[in-house]
Amino acid sequence: MKIEELVQDKLRYAFHDESIVFDKSRFTGGLTNYNYIMNIKGIEYVIRQPGGMTEQIIDRKIERVNNHIASEFGVNSDCIYFDEYSGIKISTYIQNSQTMAHANPGSAKNLESVSNIMKKIHSSPKHFLNRFDWQMELSKYELIIQQLHGGFFFDYTPLKDQLVTFVQKNIENTSLAPCHNDTVPENFIIDDTGRTYLIDWEYSGMNDPCWDVAAYILESKLSAEAIHHLIQDYFSYPLTPMEESKIKCFMMAQDLLWTAWALIRHYNGDDFLEYCCIRYERFRKNIKLMTKSPHCSIASMVKS
Numbered sequence: 001m002k003i004e005e006l007v008q009d010k011l012r013y014a015f016h017d018e019s020i021v022f023d024k025s026r027f028t029g030g031l032t033n034y035n036y037i038m039n040i041k042g043i044e045y046v047i048r049q050p051g052g053m054t055e056q057i058i059d060r061k062i063e064r065v066n067n068h069i070a071s072e073f074g075v076n077s078d079c080i081y082f083d084e085y086s087g088i089k090i091s092t093y094i095q096n097s098q099t100m101a102h103a104n105p106g107s108a109k110n111l112e113s114v115s116n117i118m119k120k121i122h123s124s125p126k127h128f129l130n131r132f133d134w135q136m137e138l139s140k141y142e143l144i145i146q147q148l149h150g151g152f153f154f155d156y157t158p159l160k161d162q163l164v165t166f167v168q169k170n171i172e173n174t175s176l177a178p179c180h181n182d183t184v185p186e187n188f189i190i191d192d193t194g195r196t197y198l199i200d201w202e203y204s205g206m207n208d209p210c211w212d213v214a215a216y217i218l219e220s221k222l223s224a225e226a227i228h229h230l231i232q233d234y235f236s237y238p239l240t241p242m243e244e245s246k247i248k249c250f251m252m253a254q255d256l257l258w259t260a261w262a263l264i265r266h267y268n269g270d271d272f273l274e275y276c277c278i279r280y281e282r283f284r285k286n287i288k289l290m291t292k293s294p295h296c297s298i299a300s301m302v303k304s
Contacts, residue, residue: 003086007049010088014081015040022047029099029186031275032058032202037093044095045080050087052268056144057261058202060084062130066204069126069178075117075198077189094197100188105216106226113196114188114216115233121198122177122209132181132205134253135164141260150267153259153280163252163287170245170294179207184219210243214250217302224299244298248290251301255283278304 001009008022017040026037034049064084070076081090100110138160145152180187181203189197213234217227231239239247262276286301 003049006086007047007088010081010083010086011038011040011047011090014090017041024049032200033087044093046077046091046093048087048089048091051265052270053144053264054087054202057141057264058087059130060087060202062128063087063202063204066128066130067201069128070121070180070198070201070204072126073121073124073178075120075196076201077197077199091199094189094191096192097189097197100185100190100196101220103190105185105188105220106222108229110188110190110196111226111230112233113190114183115230117188117196117198118180118183118209118212118216118234121180122212124178126178128178128205130205131176132179132203132207132211134211134250134257138257138260141257141264144264145260145267148264148267150263152263155284156280159284159287160256162291163249163256163283166287166290167249167253171249172242174208174246176206177209178204179209179212180204181207181211181215183212183215185216208246208250210246211250211254214247215254217247217298218251218254221302222299224297227298227302245294247298248286248294248301251298252283252286252290255279255286259283 004022008020011020011022012018020040023038024036028035028037028046030051032054033051036047036049038045038047061084064082067076067079067082071079077094078092079089080092100114104110180198180201182200187198187200189199213230217230222230235243259276259280262272262279265272266276282304289296289301
């Protein structure tokens with residue numbers, strides 16, 4: 001059965017209506033998955049069609065639990081149906097909304113909204129049952145690439161080893177808190193009242209909170225001024241050397257991890273090669289930069 005047919009079956013099951021036809025005309029974006037808006041019985045919903053290889057990349061059973069916990073945090077969109085076997089999800093569409101990516105991710109107001117959501121999540125006494133460990137995730141992705149008979153960049157292994165050694169030397173300890181782990185500006189949604197949501201919890205798990213801060217900086221390509229504003233608002237004090245080191249290390253780790261993720265999609269036949277190359281080139285640049293000048297600015301690492 002094709003994935004589109006499966007989505008249609010799940011729609012009919014969820015809404016108890018055999019006449020529903022899966023309509024893909026209103027595509028609303030996505031990298032890991034493909035999301036579509038559908039009007040069903042007068043209400044608009046976001047229908048998630050899982051992307052290629054996601055059944056191997058993501059544990060949907062864990063995501064289902066964490067998605068529910070995220071709703072308890074009060075920051076998630078309303079999920080009305082979640083199939084943990086296929087990864088198909090149906091959520092209520094947030095009306096008159098826009099992503100943070102379209103609403104200027106570096107504005108002072110939006111940085112404060114992002115900071116407030118991250119602080120709310122990271123300080124929650126309700127914990128996820130799983131841990132997100134980037135090195136374990138990377139090993140999993142590498143194995144999938146090998147199973148697809150794919151290759152790596154010529155200097156991938158020595159540069160990866162260099163990063164792992166650098167992280168071991170420069171991060172003395174990590175703290176664990178509930179983290180989203182994919183805080184791209186596209187996952188922050190602002191409605192017409194100014195309320196901000198954080199959606200798509202498939203990579204969530206216990207991790208060091210600096211991972212989420214680093215990801216938003218990197219994925220939003222924040223300026224030096226915006227980085228300063230976010231850090232000031234989130235930490236409420238100047239960064240300690242250890243926190244700065246974590247953010248820098250995690251930025252490099254994220255580029256390497258999502259490079260491997262993109263290679264999986266590429267070898268599966270999806271158009272992710274350019275995305276992959278951009279991320280890897282920045283990783284290559286930054287690991288060399290940090291090795292020579294470990295006190296370089298965070299802002300200098302954002303640039304591709």
